[in-house]
Amino acid sequence: MERLVCLARRSSSLVAVDARSCVSSVRHSDSRTGRTWNVTALEDQVNVLSTHTYPGVREVYSVWYGRVGTTSYIPSEKVQQLFNDMQLFPSKSQVYEMLQCAKECANRNSAAYLTFGEFCIFATELKRCYERGIPRPVQLSKLLDRDGQEKRRTRKMSKGMPKYEVFLGGSCNPTTWRQDVAIPTLKSLGITYYNPVAHWGPELIELEYQAKQNAAVLFFVIDNQTRSVAGMIEAAHISGRRQKLILVIHPYQGPGQKIWGEPISEDEFEDLSLGQTMLQDLVERQGIPVFENIPSALSCTAKVLRDNIGVHELGLKDFAQPVKMAHVPLGDKLIKLREAFDALDTTNSGELCLADVFEHYFLALYASFPILSLLFQSLKPMSLQRVLGRDVRDIPLEQLRVNFDEFCAIVAEFKCCESEARKLWDSVLAKTTRLFQALVTPLNRALEWALSSRPLRSLPLGSPPNSQSNCVRDVYLGGSIENTTWKSGLTFFNPQVCQWSKRLIPIEAAAMDNSYVLLFVITDSSRSLASMTLAAHYIGLGCNVVLCVQLLVEDSILGSDKLSMLALKDYNRGRMYLSDLANREGVPVFDDMTEAVNCVIQKCSRR
Known part of the structure; x- marks a missing residue:
């Protein structure tokens, strides 16, 4: 060291x-x-x-030593804390991207740690981004009007509708977090709230919608006692609309955990966890912290209302995990340095x-x-x-x-x-x-990044785009699409072809940003929770989305799992909620793949 x-x-x-x-x-x-x-x-x-x-490598080492001592690597669970010690606040998906790219560049068997040199590169680049202010990318699929302004479908608000400060959304029965924790706390603080679970009925749908639109803060809890399919989709859509969202996520415990008295399989556990992970990545990508417990989230809700601040302004002192510039790709910087190192190491000596x-x-x-x-x-x-x-x-x-680690430290120092x-x-x-x-x-x-013009080497993650000019595609194929052939000559990106990661890392999100039309196919042969969550978010962003949604049928078998009636209702409830949401936003919804593809072709031909 x-x-x-x-x-x-x-x-x-x-x-x-x-x-x-x-x-x-x-x-x-x-x-x-x-x-x-x-x-x-x-x-x-x-x-x-x-x-x-x-400051430079010496500064990094000082913080590094305070967190892990003289060891030459830091375990994955401490990486985000180490960044926070330097007043750097990457998202969990950015940290995941760093770990995965470091694993590939070093040919390691696992992504369990970062070396000192690798951390120096990421910290230096993140600091430079903060100093320079990297703007949030604009999606090519964003719908604009003739004046270049973002299109938004608005619904008239009813006059005389009471306004509530907080809307309590997310997981419902059999959870009791509203009655046990949220409502007593809000009452003690004198904060008004709307509880959609209190006396729900079809006639109250409009009242719930109006309360949601008028509320100053939308407080959502996605717990692990239910599947929360509709709740995840709704929260993802709200974050896309950039409303004030306070989100709490309680991770699922593991295979065998019971939901409605039924143990979940390993496959369903992975699908449910992937849905929660996708939601967290989408929310953090908007600069919104995600909470792990309800009391801390309620305390921050009170501060947001009292001080009239944005949720993104909450910090560590508020017991929130802040996120800053979560849209910036960082892993590609290490990939470029690895290519530069390998190009000069003609004898493959590693030095x-x-x-x-x-x-x-x-x-x-x-x-x-x-x-x-x-x-x-x-x-x-x-x-x-x-x-x-x-x-x-x-x-x-x-x-x-x-060696490569020392090479990274040298480059980081010269960047400073x-x-x-x-x-x-x-x-x-x-x-x-x-x-x-x-x-x-x-x-x-x-003075720009040395070697930035070098092509990125192929990774299982999929090739990160360098710029919009050479990575623009007509269509992004989301959901469960395999072996799709376009006879119209349209260019497309299919994440199923690449071995994508389990998180929406910035490198991968750029593929969506650089596509003009986003097609999401929710088939009757998959749970598709993460895909529905992703689709709802981009509908909320006002992007050019086309949906193909197929309901699951009774006695459906997904992989080796036969869906119970309760599971079937939960996943179909999510599909119906997504379809209804899309219809309200003017997004075309089909149940036939061919019709959805033809709609995409027409949209691209009119562009």
């Missing part, structure tokens, strides 16, 4: 050149063109920069000569820009030392070798240095001539 922590500090000093000589060479280079630049400010700033110690690292991947980046090279060189003495943990100034670079160099560069530009300022655009481009 000592070697790893200081490798970046040393990585620069051995190839560094004197800052003043660099300035002189820049002056001389420009004198041949007859142009003169005022570089005094640059020289002064570089002298300050080169003596300053910036690189440090001289080759700088020659091919750092110095080349700045070769065309002498002044930027000056800034870069001045930062290197402190950088390599941080990762190596010892002073190896007298050892030639050719004699130093680094680049961030400071960018700030210095901006301040220097303000004091330079117009000619000097003309170089801003190419120099800024040179």
Whole structure:
């Protein structure tokens, strides 16, 4: 660990050149063109920069040591806590993506941990995203009106309808969380509420809808005593509409757990758990924390109402798990570095000569820009030392070798240095001539992620998209679709072909963002809970969705499980709720696959 922590500090000093000589060479280079630049400010700033110690790998190690000590890896269950210690707040799906990509890049048998170097890369990139403010992606399937504004189907609100502060939704009978915990707490706080379970009947459907639309906070509990199929679908739709949602999820205990007195099989347990996981990922993707217990969620509900804040503004001090920029893919950064490392490791030894690292991947980046090279060189003495943990100034670079983990730590350190160099560069530009300022655009481009143009290697996760330009598809095929052939020549993405993960990681969500029409097929041969949850969310987002929903029939056999009548009613209730929701939103719903596909083709032809 000592070697790893200081490798970046040393990585620069051995190839560094004197800052003043660099300035002189820049002056001389420009004198041949007859142009003169005022570089005094640059020289002064570089002298300050080169003596300053910036946070980077050292900062990461300090937090790392406080959480796991001197061990060189951190177990998966502690990764999110370690990010929180650095004031970084990834979602659970982002952490899952990191673990899976690290497993693939290192050819490990499990995704049970991250190494120090891998964590450095993810922490550095997440911090850079926070600083730069990466905007939320816009779905290509988003329905817009002629003025480019988002289309929304609105329903008239009834006059004189009483307004409640909190709507209590989610799991119903036989659960008693409303009567036992929620209602007494809300009453004690003087918060008004609407309980849809109290006296439900068909004649109260409109009243429930109005209460849901008028409520300041929608409080949902998805517990493990029921299947909560309709509740998951409803909560996913609400999060897509970006209403104030407080969500509590109680995970299922495992195969054999009883629901309505019936033990659930291993397959059903996996389907129910996948539905809960999908819901959590969708909600966190909107920046909304998900709670594990009802009392903490009620306390946060009171704060949201009292302080008139958004749910996304809740923090750790409120006993909420905050989420920030959950839409940003992070795993692909490690994949790119692995490809860069493998490209240079021609002998497959698992190690690189440090001289080759700088020659091919750092110095080349700045070769065309002498002044930027000056800034870069001045930062290197402190950088390599941080990762190596010892002073190896007298050892030639050719004699130093680094493995992939150390390579990651070096790159992370230089990313921190680049961030400071960018700030210095901006301040220097303000004091330079117009000619000097003309170089801003190419120099800024040179500071982008090294190797970002490299293609991503194939992973079982599916290939992450680099940009919308080369990954746009006509149709996303969601639900239970296999061996689909398009005779119309439309491009499509079928997640069934790729070995997708069990979470909606950002890399995979991008495939949906880059599709113009989203087709979800809910067949009569699967429970399809996660697919229905996903479809409801994107309907809530106002996307161009087409549904094919087939009801399960009596005596249905899914895999090796024969559905009981209670299970059949639960899953069909979810299908009917989704269909009704879609009809209200103007989303076409079919029960025949061919008709649904023809509708998709027509939508694409009109685009």
